Amino acid sequence: MAVPTGDQAGVIASLGLTQPSLVTFEVAEEVIDADSHRGFSKEPQGRPRVYVSPELDGWTLVIGRWCNPCDGGRSDEVLRMCVELSARYGQAQAYYYGAQGDGSAWLIAERGSVVRRYCETGEGEDHYLTLGEPLPFERARREQLGLSPTWDAATESDEDEEEWSLATYGMAPEIAAALSISPRDLTAETRTRGTGVLALTPPRDGHTGTSLIGPAAG
Known part of the structure; x- marks a missing residue:
């Protein structure tokens, strides 16, 4: 998830995360993996x-x-969290990228509303998760591929559908880099303020927080 703020404490509280502990990105990457x-x-x-x-x-x-954002058991909850975060911070985005060819997904929310959700993971239910109109990035990529920038998945030819599916499988990091920041593109030149933390998520049957918990810290 990506949120345009330096208010780390506010993001943690809004998501209902607990037990934050200081950790380096390298250690966190091993734990998350x-x-x-x-x-x-x-x-x-x-x-x-x-x-x-x-x-x-x-x-x-x-x-x-x-x-x-495309997890079958959590997609609605991730959508809700992004909507609430976007109401507080203006925007919130969630991405999935399977580095082993497992597909991509993106969810974009602005000012308390969903702008776009799209999933391409090879699962039969992917199309049920589609929300909103294609992003300008998506339209531009389709034009580069010689495909119509506007399309209806129900009527698109099998050939065009397959070509678009292959293109979108690795698209999440590109969209993240274009609209916010991708963790794959972090370098020594990336402006950094503060320290990262590893935190525990809320109980699965619990509420993850609200969009207006406490004052913004930065």
Whole structure:
């Protein structure tokens, strides 16, 4: 998830995260990767952990599979969280990218409303998660591929559908880089303020917070 703020404490509170502990990005990456390859029941207290970054070029990132906008069991909750965060901070985005060819997904919310959600992971239910109109980035990419910038998945030819599916499989990091910041593009030149933390997510049957918890810290 990406939120245009340096208010790390506010993001943590809004998402209902607990037990934040200072950690380097390298250590957090190992922990998050380990959590991603085992079931929730095998994680600490049966709850996944996420990394909440320091301010990076004006953005705060929340990294972990808990943020996946196309997860079958959490897609509605991730959408709600992004909507609430966007009401507070103006924007909020969530992305999924499977580096082993598992597809991409993106969710863009602005000022308390969903702008776009799109998933391409090879799952049969992906199309049910589509919301909003294609992003300018999507339209431009389709034009580059020689496809119509506006389309209806129900009537698109099989050939065009397959070409678009292949293109979108790796598109999430590109959209993140274009609209906010991608963790894949962080360098020594990235402006950083603060320290990242590893935090525990709320109980699965609990509320993750509200969009207006406490004053903004920065």
